[in-house]
Amino acid sequence: MDAHATQVQGMFGRIAHRYDLLNRVLSARRDVAWRRAALNMWSGTPEDVLDLACGTFDLGLEAVALGKSRRVHGCDFCQPMLVAGAAKRAGRPVTASVGDALRLPYADGAFDGAMAAYGWRNFGDPLASAQELRRVLRPGGQVLIVEFLRPTHWWPKTFYATFGAAVFPAVGGLLAGDASAYRYLNDSIKRFVSLPEAVQILERAGFTDVRSLSFFGGVSHALAARVPA
């Protein structure tokens, strides 16, 4: 793993115990609605779905609850995040494995669906990680990415320049004892790809039928696409 990945892994390890609480507080619970709306971009009920960067399993559990997956295979390179979410997945068809987004520990075509919520921005290489998601999907499989993308319009730009810059680190410091992790959150969004770039990357990775949704005026996004059948 390179220095960036090691730093990201350590950071999520430090905030894992307060991760869910911070998500709910900083988004005023909108994160729950955004994952749900994103999952509704998928058609049918894929059998085996990879939840990459699953963290504490919120996306995978929502997918099962909505009938958007029969079985979810959570994968994350930060063991403390998997531990923090362990009680939530008890008794549900959601498994957990430790693995890196750039070298997924799965065979080609292993899944009918693959998804990642708020992980892609952290993977270090957006194209290589999209290609890995493409590799582990069977022909006709669906992908879903929920992410904070670099804002290009005035409202999300203003949101991140004001609320994101001031409130994220202040609340992160107060509730998780780690202001720097929430400063990283805001900085990583400004450095990441924009929506048109994200669409291009998914197409370059071999996906087709790329569709997007934006939430809260472009503060968050979801992208869904397919592997050609």
Ligand SMILES: C[S@@+](CC[C@H](N)C(=O)[O-])C[C@H]1O[C@@H](n2cnc3c(N)ncnc32)[C@H](O)[C@@H]1O
């Ligand atoms: C912001 S959290 C998102 C968690 C969850 N998907 C959610 O919606 O709440 C980002 C997650 O990505 C994981 N992550 C970051 N880089 C990764 C990588 N290269 N490989 C695997 N997981 C990674 C982190 O450990 C963390 O759990």
